[in-house]
Amino acid sequence: MAISFDQALGVHEQALQARVKRAEVLANNLANADTPGYKARDVDFQAMMQQAHEKVSGLQMSRTDDAHMDTSAGGSDSELLYRTPHQPSVDGNTVDAQQEQSRFMRNAMDYQASFQFLSSKFSGLTKALKGE
Amino acid sequence: MSLGSIFDIAGSGMTAQSLRLNTTASNIANAETASSSTETTYRARKPVFAAIQQSMLNPDQQGLSLMSEQGQGAGVRVEGIVESQADLQMRYEPEHPAANEDGYVFYPNVNVVEEMADMMSSSRSYQMNVDIMNTAKSMMQRILTLGQQ
Numbered sequence: 426m427a428i429s430f431d432q433a434l435g436v437h438e439q440a441l442q443a444r445v446k447r448a449e450v451l452a453n454n455l456a457n458a459d460t461p462g463y464k465a466r467d468v469d470f471q472a473m474m475q476q477a478h479e480k481v482s483g484l485q486m487s488r489t490d491d492a493h494m495d496t497s498a499g500g501s502d503s504e505l506l507y508r509t510p511h512q513p514s515v516d517g518n519t520v521d522a523q524q525e526q527s528r529f530m531r532n533a534m535d536y537q538a539s540f541q542f543l544s545s546k547f548s549g550l551t552k553a554l555k556g557e
Numbered sequence: 558m559s560l561g562s563i564f565d566i567a568g569s570g571m572t573a574q575s576l577r578l579n580t581t582a583s584n585i586a587n588a589e590t591a592s593s594s595t596e597t598t599y600r601a602r603k604p605v606f607a608a609i610q611q612s613m614l615n616p617d618q619q620g621l622s623l624m625s626e627q628g629q630g631a632g633v634r635v636e637g638i639v640e641s642q643a644d645l646q647m648r649y650e651p652e653h654p655a656a657n658e659d660g661y662v663f664y665p666n667v668n669v670v671e672e673m674a675d676m677m678s679s680s681r682s683y684q685m686n687v688d689i690m691n692t693a694k695s696m697m698q699r700i701l702t703l704g705q706q
Contacts, residue, residue: 445560
């Protein structure tokens, strides 16, 4: 019986990657908080995780004809979506700095949670190998 | 895609905001610089910001398996600094050493109140970018402890 890292780590590895990606997008929003005409963006985290889950489980639908309906998780071509502004500013910028910052912090916390899961997986594997 | 690029993004934001703070300082410092002609009078300077697109930096970059890099931003850049075209202030001060033959002196088109508001805004944005950098740093430090007991 061999240990497969892909199976042992589960979806947490993908979750961590997705969190990093989202942190990058939100950081970019905040860096452009004063750029005229900049539109705030975000990723659809749920769609990303669904895609990752399909990949891990291997239960992907395949399209054998172009006329078939695309059943993959929404926005597979461009995961970056635009935010709907609550209060658009005069210069066309849709970044709400406070909201973006709170999302960034929340994302960092969720990242820590995913990290904790991944770390526990590793310590579990170490324990199994040592036979403790 | 990595945590490292957050440093670049926040860094570009900090550079842009400190440049904005610099032009504001220059504007306020020169707010009362009188001159005898419209050509030599100081005009308020404003930086122009624009978003950097990732695809512009690495056009042949291959997207990772989980997500594509298409249309992703990579920070902010300063396209240039423009001089304000607002009207200069013309004041009648015949005793001023720089007064022209009609007794008029030209003062810069700097609105000090506006500049102060701009200063507050840019220092807040700078703080925000520093905050992001700190968070990204702690996220990266945690990655380095992966697998440690």
